[in-house]
Amino acid sequence: MVDLQGQYAKIKDVVDASMEEVMNSAAFINGPKVHQFQKNLEDYLGVKHVIPCANGTDALQIAMMGLGLKPGDEVITVDFTFAATVEVIALLQLTPVLVDVDPVTFNIDVAAIEKAITPKTKAIVPVHLFGLAADMDAIMHLAKAHNLYIIEDNAQGIGSGYTHKDGTKTKTGAIGHVASTSFFPSKNLGCYGDGGAIFTNDDDLAHTIRGIVNHGMYKRYHHDVVGVNSRLDSIQAAVLDAKLPHLDTYNNARRNAARKYNDAFKNHPNITTPSGLTNCDSICDTCDCHVFHQYTLNLKGVDRDALVAHLQEKNIPCGVYYPIPLHKQKAYTDTRYNEDDFTITNQLVTSVISLPMHTELDDEQIECITSTVLDFINSNS
Numbered sequence: 001m002v003d004l005q006g007q008y009a010k011i012k013d014v015v016d017a018s019m020e021e022v023m024n025s026a027a028f029i030n031g032p033k034v035h036q037f038q039k040n041l042e043d044y045l046g047v048k049h050v051i052p053c054a055n056g057t058d059a060l061q062i063a064m065m066g067l068g069l070k071p072g073d074e075v076i077t078v079d080f081t082f083a084a085t086v087e088v089i090a091l092l093q094l095t096p097v098l099v100d101v102d103p104v105t106f107n108i109d110v111a112a113i114e115k116a117i118t119p120k121t122k123a124i125v126p127v128h129l130f131g132l133a134a135d136m137d138a139i140m141h142l143a144k145a146h147n148l149y150i151i152e153d154n155a156q157g158i159g160s161g162y163t164h165k166d167g168t169k170t171k172t173g174a175i176g177h178v179a180s181t182s183f184f185p186s187k188n189l190g191c192y193g194d195g196g197a198i199f200t201n202d203d204d205l206a207h208t209i210r211g212i213v214n215h216g217m218y219k220r221y222h223h224d225v226v227g228v229n230s231r232l233d234s235i236q237a238a239v240l241d242a243k244l245p246h247l248d249t250y251n252n253a254r255r256n257a258a259r260k261y262n263d264a265f266k267n268h269p270n271i272t273t274p275s276g277l278t279n280c281d282s283i284c285d286t287c288d289c290h291v292f293h294q295y296t297l298n299l300k301g302v303d304r305d306a307l308v309a310h311l312q313e314k315n316i317p318c319g320v321y322y323p324i325p326l327h328k329q330k331a332y333t334d335t336r337y338n339e340d341d342f343t344i345t346n347q348l349v350t351s352v353i354s355l356p357m358h359t360e361l362d363d364e365q366i367e368c369i370t371s372t373v374l375d376f377i378n379s380n381s
């Protein structure tokens, strides 16, 4: 699904030099590289504060701790996402409230959020799923009207831009009250191990969070709040700082691969290609709409699992993100859920398939993947 070796080979010199700096300085924890990467990412995103941490799941948890959410507070998020999003809500003894997604964008359905708001609702966690920004203007509007916090789960969306209704642009992760991201190796900006970060434009919240990631310490050995130990290693920061200047190029490569996939599948009666490229139909290097963490087709009248098996047989990697709605996972079932409220997610888990998507895909690979998919669908639907 990804080609991290091919990507590394092209930037080996800078990555190795950056890592060597850390090794030579032996500043493995909170070294200057961490600070340097933090500053560079703040500039790139146009956000006031980046607080690095150990992984994307911690980032979400720490964001919620920083906001002071209390047991019993309800947090609305999506049924169709990676489990980390709902996991930390439950772990903090907050009440997760899962809602359905939009059938076209696969992102949180704003009407469903509105329906789920109660007097106990304190926050909404939109996920920029597969690299496409959620409907942030509408979500921020709801937040304002109901006095709710917005925590963007930007683990799949780093580098993506969001165009507001007035035409201005903001990077995802710089819109809500706070945001989280992951630097897991296969993410769009990945390190060579685990890593994550929290973003916010709020000075007070940033201060609170900087203490939480470091055992609740604001002054050495003074623990004012219950915190955690969640750090980005200097070595990982060195990798990330070497890769950050390439992020836009990487995301362009993903978008251009997505365009080629779209061309191959367009107008096929059994295939819906991803939304999100509609405003830029030609190759452009300035566009930052969809960053294609995943390239996901929605199939109709096709046995998706048979296609998965067929691709596996042909040694073509593919994935199903996600095969089970979160509200049907043992850990997250809740008697108050009603199946009628999850019709889109219940459908998508049976009909989506994600194809290889990374920075090193070439035309020959794309042609091989698309022709294998099309041959199967044309002879089995």
Ligand SMILES: *Cc1c(COP(=O)(O)O)cnc(C)c1O
Binding pocket: 055, 056, 057, 058, 081, 082, 084, 085, 127, 153, 155, 156, 181, 182, 183, 184, 194, 195, 196
């Ligand atoms: C990857 C991911 C996370 C978790 O990130 P880790 O660094 O693996 O902890 C959270 N949310 C979403 C949507 C993700 O894709």
